[in-house]
Amino acid sequence: MQETFYEVMRRQGITRRSFLKFCSLTAASLGLGPTFAPKIAYAMESKPRIPVLWLHGLECTCCSESFIRSAHPLAKDVVLSMLSLDYDDTIMAAAGHQAEAIVTETVEQYKGNYILAVEGNPPLNEDGMFCIIGGKPFVDQLKYAAQNAKAIISWGSCASWGCVQAARPNPTRATPVHKVPGLPDKPIIKVPGCPPIAEVMTAVITYILTFERFPELDRQGRPKMFYSQRIHDKCYRRPHFDAGQFVEAFDDEGARKGYCLYKMGCKGPTTYNACSTVRWNGGLSFPIQAGHPCIGCSEDGFWDKGDFYSRLSNINGFGVEANADRIGATAATVVGAAAAAHAAASVVKRMREKGGQS
Numbered sequence: 081m082q083e084t085f086y087e088v089m090r091r092q093g094i095t096r097r098s099f100l101k102f103c104s105l106t107a108a109s110l111g112l113g114p115t116f117a118p119k120i121a122y123a124m125e126s127k128p129r130i131p132v133l134w135l136h137g138l139e140c141t142c143c144s145e146s147f148i149r150s151a152h153p154l155a156k157d158v159v160l161s162m163l164s165l166d167y168d169d170t171i172m173a174a175a176g177h178q179a180e181a182i183v184t185e186t187v188e189q190y191k192g193n194y195i196l197a198v199e200g201n202p203p204l205n206e207d208g209m210f211c212i213i214g215g216k217p218f219v220d221q222l223k224y225a226a227q228n229a230k231a232i233i234s235w236g237s238c239a240s241w242g243c244v245q246a247a248r249p250n251p252t253r254a255t256p257v258h259k260v261p262g263l264p265d266k267p268i269i270k271v272p273g274c275p276p277i278a279e280v281m282t283a284v285i286t287y288i289l290t291f292e293r294f295p296e297l298d299r300q301g302r303p304k305m306f307y308s309q310r311i312h313d314k315c316y317r318r319p320h321f322d323a324g325q326f327v328e329a330f331d332d333e334g335a336r337k338g339y340c341l342y343k344m345g346c347k348g349p350t351t352y353n354a355c356s357t358v359r360w361n362g363g364l365s366f367p368i369q370a371g372h373p374c375i376g377c378s379e380d381g382f383w384d385k386g387d388f389y390s391r392l393s394n395i396n397g398f399g400v401e402a403n404a405d406r407i408g409a410t411a412a413t414v415v416g417a418a419a420a421a422h423a424a425a426s427v428v429k430r431m432r433e434k435g436g437q438s
């Protein structure tokens with residue numbers, strides 16, 4: 081009989097207390113509420129562990145770096161104990177032919193019952209010769225591993241959209257997973273970002289493994305629970321945006337006061353990701369909080385959309401570019417008028433008080 085997730089975790093030295101804590105944390109990060117923790121625990125105790133193959137194509141390994149640095153060591157340990165027994169050519173112990181044999185074994189033994197996680201993408205030019213794994217083009221390994229997979233997870237912007245290796249003129253023809261010709265028809269879940277947030281990765285994979293279904297996806301194939309809102313929607317600098325208070329240079333007074341970074345090229349208004357809610361490094365901070373504009377790393381084509389410090393100018397129904405300076409000026413006028421009115425009212429009040437006293 082196949083081991084359950086829970087049995088695997090216990091064998092890896094994870095205590096029951098830690099396991100239950102993990103279930104609560106996962107329920108919270110998925111936005112499911114505390115009542116879902118026992119359901120996650122039950123699923124993990126009763127379901128056989130689903131094998132995961134984690135392949136790497138053209139990429140910089142930042143998704144793995146993000147994942148293994150998941151701020152909560154418990155989440156990391158638990159999820160790694162679910163994954164590392166199979167194939168991940170960056171973190172597994174096996175190497176060479178022994179490692180490649182694991183791919184074949186999983187594909188043959190677990191037909192229709194393993195998850196294929198892909199980090200990076202295959203270059204298609206020159207018959208895929210720009211990325212060779214185990215002596216063969218990565219695109220061949222990808223197609224082979226996909227044929228019996230239950231589903232595919234495209235980690236990061238490389239697998240989801242192409243990313244910088246696909247930048248014009250894309251000499252290697254780096255191609256995102258869902259656009260690879262001849263790829264077996266499987267459900268694909270995209271988790272974009274360069275890299276994606278560690279907690280988002282662990283939550284998505286735990287959801288799929290425990291509930292045996294995808295979280296609800298948007299039209300582009302991304303989990304709605306993490307990609308349904310723009311950075312701008314939940315950005316803590318938003319009140320400054322609304323008030324027309326913008327940073328004009330990285331070392332100006334506005335920067336010191338934490339004003340909005342829109343004029344510094346912030347792509348938050350057009351970027352769907354969870355950075356402004358989940359944040360990074362265990363919820364400690366995120367780029368905008370550190371004073372740098374969002375570069376929109378989770379959006380398709382972000383690498384070819386001009387320089388990172390140019391203002392957004394084509395936001396449909398938003399009109400910010402046309403209005404940012406005007407908003408700033410109007411806000412200043414309104415604030416100025418309000419301040420003047422307030423000052424005048426104070427003078428009148430003081431005069432009345434004075435008059436009353438005399």
Ligand code: SF4
Pocket residue numbers: 311312313315316317318319321339340341342346347348349368374
């Ligand atoms: S433009 Fe950027 S810094 Fe300004 S509120 Fe939106 S996301 Fe935040």
Ligand code: SF4
Pocket residue numbers: 273274311351353355366367368373374375376377378
């Ligand atoms: S803030 Fe923007 S650029 Fe930074 S990680 Fe999030 S989506 Fe990517």
